Amino acid sequence: MGILDRLRSLGKSQVESKEKKVVLLGLDGTPYTLLKQFCADGTMPNLAKIVASSSLKQMDVSIPEVSSTSWTCFYTGMNPAQHGIFGFLDLQPNSYKIYFPNSKSVKVPALWDILGNYGKRSVVINVPETYPAKPLNGSLISGFVATDLKKATYPPELLPTLTELKYRLDPDAQKARESKDVFLEDIYDVFEKRRKTILHLFDQEKWSLFIGTITETDRLHHFMWDALVDKNHPYHNGFVDFYRRVDGLIGEVYDRLDSNTTFMMCSDHGFTSIEQQVYLNFWLKDNGYLKFTSDQPKSVEEIAPGSRAFALDPTRIYINLKGKYPQGTVEPGAEYEKLRAEIADGLRAITYQGKPVIKKVFMKEDVFRGPLMEQSPDLIVLSNYGFDMKGSTNKQVLMDREIFTGMHTQDDAHFLINRKDILDKKPHICDIAPTIMKELGVAIPSDVSGTALI
Amino acid sequence: MSQKGFTLWFTGLSGAGKTTLAHIVEAEMRKHNLRVEILDGDVVRTNLSKGLGFSKEDRDTNIRRIGFVCHLLSRNGVAAISAAISPYREIRDEVRKTIGDFVEVYVHCPLEVCAQRDVKGLYAKAMAGEIPSFTGVSDPYEEPLNPEVVVDSSKETPEVSAKKILKKLEELGYLPKTEEVYSEEEEEEVKRRLEELGYF
Known part of the structure; x- marks a missing residue:
């Protein structure tokens, strides 16, 4: 059979x-x-x-x-x-x-x-x-x-x-x-x-x-x-x-x-x-790219006019582009590209006790492919082991530690x-x-x- | 989505919270990239209606002027917000008819609560007889019969009231609909749980 x-x-x-x-x-x-x-x-x-x-x-x-x-x-x-x-x-x-x-x-x-x-x-x-x-x-x-x-x-x-x-x-x-x-x-x-x-x-x-x-x-x-x-x-x-x-x-x-x-x-x-938690929105604020309407903003909803970039948890950076956001300030094209490069360079230079915090800064086209490129973050950060990136908006320091250990x-x-x-x-x-x-x-x-x- | 103009018309006693709500709603609308303009009763009386008093006739003229500007703004795609006492039903309804895209919000608050708040110190003066024709004290306030939204500022926070208004605007198609998977309580729970894990 x-x-x-x-x-x-x-x-x-x-x-x-x-x-x-x-x-x-x-x-x-x-x-x-x-x-x-x-x-x-x-x-x-x-x-x-x-x-x-x-x-x-x-x-x-x-x-x-x-x-x-x-x-x-x-x-x-x-x-x-x-x-x-x-x-x-x-x-x-x-x-x-x-x-x-x-x-x-x-x-x-x-x-x-x-x-x-x-x-x-x-x-x-x-x-x-x-x-x-x-x-x-x-x-x-x-x-x-x-x-x-x-x-x-x-x-x-x-x-x-x-x-x-x-x-x-x-x-x-x-x-x-x-x-x-x-x-x-x-x-x-x-x-x-x-x-x-x-x-x-x-x-x-x-x-x-x-x-x-x-x-x-x-x-x-x-x-x-x-x-x-x-x-x-x-x-x-x-x-x-x-x-x-x-x-x-x-x-x-x-x-x-x-x-x-x-x-x-x-x-x-x-x-x-x-080793340290790292706050991208603080860095953006500290370097003049981001402003909030209050001292202790609860979220990016409190972004102030004139801001050029903001971050969402954990490692997503968005350029405040004209036409994309209500208070967009950055022109698409050359100004956008220049700003992305400038922010990427700045982020790569962050160190903690002499150690580089960031392993790699990706442009969105490096990591994403598909019909939703428009809503993708413009830059995405990959940190070195030990540096936990956060999107908090109310931090007054670039790095600190909280209850988390992993x-x-x-x-x-x-x-x-x-x-x-x-x-x-x-x-x-x-x-x-x-x-x-x-x-x-x-x-x-x-x-x-x-x-x-x- | 291209913006459809409309008029959001707050009505209620002095001190009921119309201006506060107008500003919260305005901020939320701006997050949706909408063009918004507030016509606040107190501000209007210092320019557009400067010189008008508080007789029935002058009050009607004041409201008609605000309604006229709201109409111009609305038909040009702006969300016009009026925050004035607008005590008389007949004139409010007249403005509603002219504008068409008209959303009436009755900011309810008992007279005694408004008087207790007395943010501008007007109730004390009115009760002492220093201000004649003061709405609710010595002049009538006619509650709307069919407002699109009723909020009660003596029982709910401005945020809760504002959410009610925004929800109605979504229902009426004046604001883009947000996909509601989480109820308000659930959303708070989601926030709490994301916060606990350091994500928010």
């Missing part, structure tokens, strides 16, 4: 179970280098076992390296000038008025929308920048910055299950300021509920693509990276224990896989220690796939969506920025 006959003799459901599937676990902000360390020192034995027969690669992510932008690159395969998410906040067209980009601001289809066109079902849990939950062929629970579980859940029939599982959208970062013990407890609590939900939906739902994302990692890193670095830190074990739990979940998921299911993992950026990195995210035969290149986060599409046998749209890694 030939293979086709054998397949025909099987029941329909069994044939379907032979269809290719993909599971991806997302770990928000988990660096490649940290996973290597935890595999080597025995903190993550399940992962170490998987890595032995997989490709674990260091990965580049979007610029700017923030979750909203980077995860949108992940789930569209496109760059910000295509998908439209340049950060956690942006300005409304022809105005200085701030809005918070969300799933409805994303201009291109998500990976799961494309799979849905092929009749493939997806389960998507806690991917940032998917709020409010939009209808899809499958189930979705939105990630950061989701505020209302009801609006974060599709289909609505899933809500009672989530309520029963006591699912929580996010830890309360405010707790980090109260007490590290309370904060850790909260992170563990959210993770435990997320773990249960991931495993429940994994077992109960039908899917071709399953994405479960842990964002508690990022919160832990922001406030307690110092506890990782310093082995004598009172919370060192608390930090490492969290990764033991993550490793437990990785094992629980991996053990459930059949031979037709490809396992992947990724993060949206890496992390490193903060900062994002752009070149040390991770990508894992449980096969050895992948392209010999450093992956980029835009490569993951086309890789999944190829693995699931779906045509990759010609305009994706990324390349399939298999």
Whole structure:
């Protein structure tokens, strides 16, 4: 009996179970280098076992390296000038008025929308920048910055299950300021509920693509990276224990896989220690490019006439162009180019204790490609490790330190796939969506920025 | 989007908060790159209506003049904002008819609250009989019957009132619609959570 006959003799459901599937676990902000360390020192034995027969690669992510932008690159395969998410906040067209980009601001289809066109079902849990939950062929629970579980859940029939599982959208970062013990407890609590939900939906739902994302990692890193670095830190074990739990979940998921299911993992950026926070709007103000209408402006909404440039969090610099902004002062063309070059030179010269703060200043055309070039930042800064760029408008100093001890990195995210035969290149986060599409046998749209890694 | 001119007409007792609201709304409109002009009752009386008194006839003339300028501005694509007591319903309705693109905002505030605020010290003088024909004290104020927006400055903050007005302007197509994914409370929550992670 030939293979086709054998397949025909099987029941329909069994044939379907032979269809290719993909599971991806997302770990928000988990660096490649940290996973290597935890595999080597025995903190993550399940992962170490998987890595032995997989490709674990260091990965580049979007610029700017923030979750909203980077995860949108992940789930569209496109760059910000295509998908439209340049950060956690942006300005409304022809105005200085701030809005918070969300799933409805994303201009291109998500990976799961494309799979849905092929009749493939997806389960998507806690991917940032998917709020409010939009209808899809499958189930979705939105990630950061989701505020209302009801609006974060599709289909609505899933809500009672989530309520029963006591699912929580996010830890309360405010707790980090109260007490590290309370904060850790909260992170563990959210993770435990997320773990249960991931495993429940994994077992109960039908899917071709399953994405479960842990964002508690990022919160832990922001406030307690110092506890990782310093082995004598009172919370060192608390930090490492969290990764033991993550490793437990990785094992629980991996053990459930059949031979037709490809396992992947990724993060949206890496992390490193903060030496100083650096305030771009202060620098612009101090160098005469920016003025505000008050001494303690809450945001760029308080920009004063005559300003030539302003920054939005974390590393986006916009030229106050005539015709683009209500109080635009800079003429497009030669004046614009001269100003961009001048600001880039100035930024490159910033030092802290003799060390250069900025690694690279990109012009928008260096990093973005797509129909939304007009709304892209004009310059984007990539800092050296240790210098965390911020878009605050009310700072009276160029650099200082706050409660945070960890900062994002752009070149040390991770990508894992449980096969050895992948392209010999450093992956980029835009490569993951086309890789999944190829693995699931779906045509990759010609305009994706990324390349399939298999 | 090309700007459609209109007149935003505030009416209410002296001290109700018309000027305050006019300036908040103006600032928000300017963020949308709109051309805006405020005709403030107190300012108008120092130039456009200089010499007019507070008799019914003079008050009507004052409002008609403000309405005339608002009409000119509106038909030339400007958002004209009038912030004058404009106590008489009939004249307000007359101006509404002439302009067409007319949005009336009733800034409600009980007389006793306005008198208590008495920002300009006028209520004290009026109650002492030093100012004849003072609206609400010795001269009538006729509440609008069908204003597009009613705000209550004795119960809500100027920011909340301004949001109501801006929302109505969006509904009426005078301001570009903002995509409302987050409610006001949710937006505060988003801000708080982004702040906690140092993103805002």
